[in-house]
Amino acid sequence: MKLQLALDTVSLTEARRIVDELQDLIDIVEIGTPCIFREGVNAVREIKKAHPGLEVLADLKIMDAGDYEARLAYDAGADIVTVLGVATDVTIRRVVQAAQDCRKQVLVDMIAVKHIEERAVHIDTMGVDYICVHTAFDLQEHKNPLDDLKRLSSLVQQAKVAVAGGIDAQMLKNIVPYAPDIIIVGGAITKQSEQRNAALEIREIMP
Amino acid sequence: MKLQLALDTVSLTEARRIVDELQDLIDIVEIGTPCIFREGVNAVREIKKAHPGLEVLADLKIMDAGDYEARLAYDAGADIVTVLGVATDVTIRRVVQAAQDCRKQVLVDMIAVKHIEERAVHIDTMGVDYICVHTAFDLQEHKNPLDDLKRLSSLVQQAKVAVAGGIDAQMLKNIVPYAPDIIIVGGAITKQSEQRNAALEIREIMP
Numbered sequence: 001m002k003l004q005l006a007l008d009t010v011s012l013t014e015a016r017r018i019v020d021e022l023q024d025l026i027d028i029v030e031i032g033t034p035c036i037f038r039e040g041v042n043a044v045r046e047i048k049k050a051h052p053g054l055e056v057l058a059d060l061k062i063m064d065a066g067d068y069e070a071r072l073a074y075d076a077g078a079d080i081v082t083v084l085g086v087a088t089d090v091t092i093r094r095v096v097q098a099a100q101d102c103r104k105q106v107l108v109d110m111i112a113v114k115h116i117e118e119r120a121v122h123i124d125t126m127g128v129d130y131i132c133v134h135t136a137f138d139l140q141e142h143k144n145p146l147d148d149l150k151r152l153s154s155l156v157q158q159a160k161v162a163v164a165g166g167i168d169a170q171m172l173k174n175i176v177p178y179a180p181d182i183i184i185v186g187g188a189i190t191k192q193s194e195q196r197n198a199a200l201e202i203r204e205i206m207p
Numbered sequence: 208m209k210l211q212l213a214l215d216t217v218s219l220t221e222a223r224r225i226v227d228e229l230q231d232l233i234d235i236v237e238i239g240t241p242c243i244f245r246e247g248v249n250a251v252r253e254i255k256k257a258h259p260g261l262e263v264l265a266d267l268k269i270m271d272a273g274d275y276e277a278r279l280a281y282d283a284g285a286d287i288v289t290v291l292g293v294a295t296d297v298t299i300r301r302v303v304q305a306a307q308d309c310r311k312q313v314l315v316d317m318i319a320v321k322h323i324e325e326r327a328v329h330i331d332t333m334g335v336d337y338i339c340v341h342t343a344f345d346l347q348e349h350k351n352p353l354d355d356l357k358r359l360s361s362l363v364q365q366a367k368v369a370v371a372g373g374i375d376a377q378m379l380k381n382i383v384p385y386a387p388d389i390i391i392v393g394g395a396i397t398k399q400s401e402q403r404n405a406a407l408e409i410r411e412i413m414p
Contacts, residue, residue, distance in 0.1 A: 009275065037267060037279050040247035060244060063268050063291065064318060064343040068216065072244050084270065086293040088319050090345040111271060112295050114321075136271045138297040 001179070001206050004057060005199075006164070006186035008032030012039050012046060018195060019051055025199040028055040028080070030184065036060060041076035048077030055079040061109060063087050066094030074102040080129070085110040085119055089126070096127045105129040107162060110148070111136050117151055124158050130182065131156050135165030146174055153178040169198075172205045208386070208413050211264065212406075213371070213393035215239030219246050219253060225402060226258055232406045235262040235287070237391065243267060248283035255284030262286040268316055270294050273301030281309040287336070292317040292326055296333070303334045312336040314369060317355070318343050324358055331365050337389065338363050342372030353381055360385040376405075379412045 005026045007015040012035070019029055029051065031043045041058060048056045057080040058073035066083060073081040083095040085108050092108065099106045107130035113119050120131055133152055135145040145165040153161055163175055164184035172183065185202055192198040212233045214222040219242070226236055236258065238250045248265060255263045264287040265280035273290060280288040290302040292315050299315065306313045314337035320326045327338055340355040352372040360368055370382055371391035379390065392409055399405040 008272070033270075034272060034276055034279060036244060036247070037276060038247050040243070040245050040249070042247070061268075061270050063240075063270075064345055065215070065241060066345055069241055069244060072241060084293075086291075086319060088343055088345060091319075091343060094345060112293060112298075136295055136298060138271055138273055138295060138301060 001176075002027035002182045003203060003206060004028035004030050004162070004182050004184040005189060006030040006032050006059070006184055007190065008034050008186055010035070010190055012043050015043065015047065016050060018190060019047060019054070021196055022189070022199050023051055023054060025196070025203050026054065028057050028182065030057045030059055031078075032186070033059045033061055041072055041078075044073060044076040044078050057082065057107065059109075062091065062095055064091055066091040067098045070095045070098035070106075071102065074098065074104045078104065080105040080107050082107045082109045082132070084108070085113040085123060085131075092123065092126055092128070099129070100127075107132050108159075109134050110152075116148055117155055120152050121155055124156050128159050130162045131159045132162035132164055132182075132184070133180075134163075137166070140166040144171060146171065149175060149178050149180060153180065169201050169205055172202060176205060176207060208383075209234035209389045210406075210410060210413060211235035211237050211369070211389050211391040212396060213237040213239050213266070213391055214397065215241050215393055217242070217397055219250050222250065222254065223257060225397060226254060226261070228403055229396070229406050230258055230261060232403070232410050233261065235264050235389065237264045237266055238285075239393070240266045240268055248279055248285075251280060251283040251285050264289065264314065268318075269298065269302055271298055273298040274305045277302045277305035277313075278309065281305065281311045285311065287312040287314050289314045289316045289339070291315070292320040292330060292338075299330065299333055299335065306336070307334075314339050315366075316341050317359075323355055324362055327359050328362055331363050335366050337369045338366045339369035339371055339389075339391070340387075341370075344373070347373040351378060353378065356382060356385050356387065360387065376408050376412055379409060383412060383414060
């Protein structure tokens with residue numbers, strides 16, 4: 001079980017400081033969508049250059065032009081790029097092909113997918129590396145990713161499973177029994193005053 | 208009927224040169240998603256600063272964190288930001304609210320929306336400025352936006368209608384009778400050796 005740290009609303013300078021401080025506690029650094037919007041894929045390049053031993057995920061949430069956009073991230077040093085589960089099959093397949101060409105990986109973000117079980121089973125046949133159960137930030141007041149994780153964890157056979165969406169230490173205790181391959185945590189670490197203690201607490205709950 | 212020039216795969220330097228050359232022929236400059244990924248919203252800032260008289264659209268294709276991400280683009284100088292029609296209603300509403308707070312505009316990109324008529328009628332009640340019929344780049348070998356435009360142009364009552372997806376001069380002749388408010392053209396101008404002539408040809412077909 002890997003820990004992915006999502007860096008969304010922090011500046012690139014702050015992101016670098018956080019990753020420096022927590023590098024021994026995390027497996028994957030996520031350059032979040034807002035960070036990409038602010039900095040471009042240069043943020044991916046900077047973090048990968050500073051921490052070549054960590055995996056870096058570029059959360060582009062690709063919706064179209066799968067080949068072109070995935071290569072932008074891979075060329076900048078990303079190990080994993082995200083494509084949306086609501087994108088067309090052609091777009092997902094083009095991201096998968098780009099990943100194979102570049103010897104990199106693909107995570108499909110199932111955010112806002114309707115009929116999520118049916119869609120996950122289909123996407124699971126497409127050669128993607130990860131399928132990510134993800135409750136939108138905009139819905140987290142009313143919902144968490146646990147229900148979808150329960151539904152998908154046994155259905156997804158080929159891909160690994162990731163889970164995201166407002167995960168904190170308390171929620172993580174309920175998630176661990178479903179054994180996802182990646183736990184994605186953002187604000188429960190980055191928005192705490194004692195970030196290293198928060199990351200340690202998360203890490204201790206993980207098997 | 209406005210002409211929106213989509214700048215996707217060109218560098219920021221090349222984008223500036225193209226906008227300088229075509230400024231009198233276009234109404235809206237679109238900083239395309241790949242350009243945002245390469246440059247961040249700095250590309251929006253640069254183009255708006257160089258051409259304050261043109262509208263600038265930031266094609267973020269927002270899928271979550273509607274308030275935060277829309278403000279990133281508006282703060283950089285964007286007049287219009289895009290949100291995906293496949294995003295949740297909450298996310299679309301938060302982008303609309305941010306737009307109203309900032310006195311800016313919202314375009315909903317209907318790319319890959321299933322049951323597009325039903326969804327467009329619903330989104331049309333949400334206070335968005337534009338609903339955009341958009342055939343994905345990854346599908347343009349087999350499909351164009353004309354069929355969806357025919358279906359939506361009479362259904363959408365409150366919002367204005369935009370159309371995108373591989374539009375060239377030939378296709379434009381079939382689009383004009385449906386009187387969309389914005390015609391979005393990218394490669395049919397930017398990928399031509401004589402870009403000004405290509406833009407003039409497009410402009411002459413528009414009423």
